[in-house]
Amino acid sequence: MTLLSVSGLAKSFGGLRAVDGVDLAISRGSVHSIIGPNGAGKTCLINMLSGVYRPDAGSIKLDGRELAGEPAHGFAAAGIARTFQNLQVFFNMTALENVMTGRHLHERCSLAAALLRTRALARAEAASRKAARELLRAVGLAGWEDTPADAMPYGALKRLEIARALAAEPRVLLLDEPAAGLNATEAREIDELIQRVAAAGTTIVLVEHNMALVMEVSDHVFVLDHGRKLAEGAPGDVARDPRVVEAYLGAEGGAAAQQQEAEHA
Numbered sequence: 001m002t003l004l005s006v007s008g009l010a011k012s013f014g015g016l017r018a019v020d021g022v023d024l025a026i027s028r029g030s031v032h033s034i035i036g037p038n039g040a041g042k043t044c045l046i047n048m049l050s051g052v053y054r055p056d057a058g059s060i061k062l063d064g065r066e067l068a069g070e071p072a073h074g075f076a077a078a079g080i081a082r083t084f085q086n087l088q089v090f091f092n093m094t095a096l097e098n099v100m101t102g103r104h105l106h107e108r109c110s111l112a113a114a115l116l117r118t119r120a121l122a123r124a125e126a127a128s129r130k131a132a133r134e135l136l137r138a139v140g141l142a143g144w145e146d147t148p149a150d151a152m153p154y155g156a157l158k159r160l161e162i163a164r165a166l167a168a169e170p171r172v173l174l175l176d177e178p179a180a181g182l183n184a185t186e187a188r189e190i191d192e193l194i195q196r197v198a199a200a201g202t203t204i205v206l207v208e209h210n211m212a213l214v215m216e217v218s219d220h221v222f223v224l225d226h227g228r229k230l231a232e233g234a235p236g237d238v239a240r241d242p243r244v245v246e247a248y249l250g251a252e253g254g255a256a257a258q259q260q261e262a263e264h265a
């Protein structure tokens with residue numbers, strides 16, 4: 001059943017049509033990947049799906065509710081969280097504090113309670129701390145709680161960003177190149193993490209250049225080229241599509257994807 005439904009989505013910058021009439025039907029609990037060459041419009045699309053960019057045209061419905069035109073906090077409140085291609089962690093905070101910032105949507109605390117530092121506030125903070133610890137463990141960062149973010153290696157920061165986004169308890173998690181800059185072992189860890197998050201019921205929209213990762217985790221792959229749909233379907237079908245091989249994967253990438261598929265057959 002479709003959870004996130006997009007139709008006719010478009011965004012231009014000057015004369016450039018970065019996203020040009022995109023339709024998406026993203027099923028509840030699925031991993032829906034968006035791939036395409038550099039400059040295809042993937043990040044622009046994610047920016048519209050998270051309210052960072054306002055679309056020029058089109059509709060973005062989450063469970064039937066129209067979100068297009070709402071600000072980013074409206075998308076967040078509706079249940080769409082995201083990570084960024086360039087890390088957006090707070091480097092002057094610890095890992096735990098970073099994750100706690102992601103929980104603010106779920107914290108109910110009046111200004112009076114905050115000023116008076118009531119017991120209710122203390123309870124809310126303790127609950128938030130506990131949930132953040134559990135999330136750090138879930139993304140493989142147990143033991144890093146009190147480490148300042150600026151002392152963490154890049155691979156750990158990528159997972160920290162995912163933990164912070166998950167702290168908002170989103171219905172849809174948008175991941176913009178979660179494996180960028182990671183080595184093969186770290187990329188496999190992200191692969192397993194994505195599969196665990198999806199298995200727990202969070203719908204995932206993944207933008208990623210690492211084709212091995214995309215082929216492994218995706219239920220559905222959408223190929224964007226020059227802002228438009230080039231192809232979409234099951235990972236194996238997309239990897240075999242000659243238009244995709246030519247525009248994006250290249251002969252080498254197509255062969256790798258097909259080998260991957262054969263190994264999992």
Ligand SMILES: Nc1ncnc2c1ncn2[C@@H]1O[C@H](COP(=O)(O)OP(=O)(O)OP(=O)(O)O)[C@@H](O)[C@H]1O
Nearest residue numbers: 013016017018036037038039040041042043044045
């Ligand atoms: N804020 C902006 N102002 C002007 N042009 C933009 C803006 N954002 C994106 N673009 C342009 O829109 C096009 C699509 O960019 P986008 O970053 O979405 O591509 P992409 O598919 O994510 O590429 P990559 O894989 O390299 O990250 C590019 O030509 C880019 O220069």
